[in-house]
Amino acid sequence: MTFSIAGRCSRTGMLGAVVATSSMAVGSRCCWAEPGVGAVLTQHRTDPRLGPMILEELKGGASPQAIIDGLEKRDSNLAWRQLAVLAADGTGAFFNGARIVSVAKGRIGRNCVAAGNILRNVAVVDAIVEAFEENEDVELAERLVRAIEAGDAAGGELKQLKSAGLLVVHRESFPYVDLRVDLNSQPLVELRFLWELYQPQAAAYVVRAVDPDQAPGPA
Template sequence: MTFSLLGRCARTGQFGAAVTTSSIAVGTRVPFLAAGVGGVLTQHRTDPRLGPRGIELLRSGCSAPEALEALVASTPHHRWRQVAVMDRSGATAHFDGANVKPARSVAHGKDVVALGNILANEDVAPAMAAAFLDAPGQPLAERLMRALEAGEAAGGEHGDVTSACLMVVDRECFPYVDLRIDKDPAPLPALRRLWEEYAPLADGFVRRAVDPDDAPII
């Protein structure tokens, strides 16, 4: 009961992920990103161990398909897993285990992969990818947010979502954006409000870390 996507901004080199689901704390379990490296989504009967493992494979030089193949081979329970990988070039790959429940949905595009399980219909992931691709001039986090909203508008998951996460990495080892909503009856509008409040502050928080003598007062 989850839908999510990985995206890359070719202009800035940022990587990002957005996800929503019916269970609590989705941001701690599904999206994994590393600046300059890429990202991994692990969902359905979620195994968060696959995220860091996939990042290390990408860091070692594996392409998205190579990293995905190694991840699937590394887990004896792959039939329960739904996984997506994006490498540093923006190439993508995904895996649906045999036991992943329908409706499943997946869509790949330039610098984006969207997927979901236990959805209302199979239109969800294509709607997400299309929304991402339709906003090339927007900041990556905004493109991801619009994609998540498009997925919900296309039908979303089979039940009600209650948690959501928006994450972006840029040049530093810490996230440029890491916003999370949990146990909310309308997590996507709540995440939208949080992102719009955070957006004008994001660069300032980075400057506080890397150049505190010239950092803004936030």
């Protein structure tokens, strides 16, 4: 009951993901990313342990498809899961478990991979990928938000959305953006609102952390 995309900016090297679902607090359970390593989405009867595990394997040099192939062999519960994995070089892979009985789809795009389940139609995932690819001239967080909005406009999920999350990493150990809507009747509207408030300050928050003498403002 989730649709999402992991993406990479080829200009900056930023990595990130955005997700929306009909259950609460999706951002804390489904999105994972590490600078210079990759971004991961784990959804449908979500196992949050898979996010850090997959990032560790990416860090060790395994490809997204090889990681998924390995999980299929050793994880007896993987048939319940849906995964999207993007490496730092922009290569991606997805997995739709055999026990997912709803309308579900994964698609690899240019520097991105999207997935969704319990969808109104498979065009949702296509719209997400195409919107991401069409917005290469804007920063990654904005591209991700536009992509998830396009998926919602194409039909979204069968159930009412209740939560959303946006995660972007860059050079530092902490996220460049980590915004979550944990419970809202219009979570993507709220996520857009939060991002537009956060965007003008995003770079300044990084400067405050790494070079406070150069940070603008009194705080």
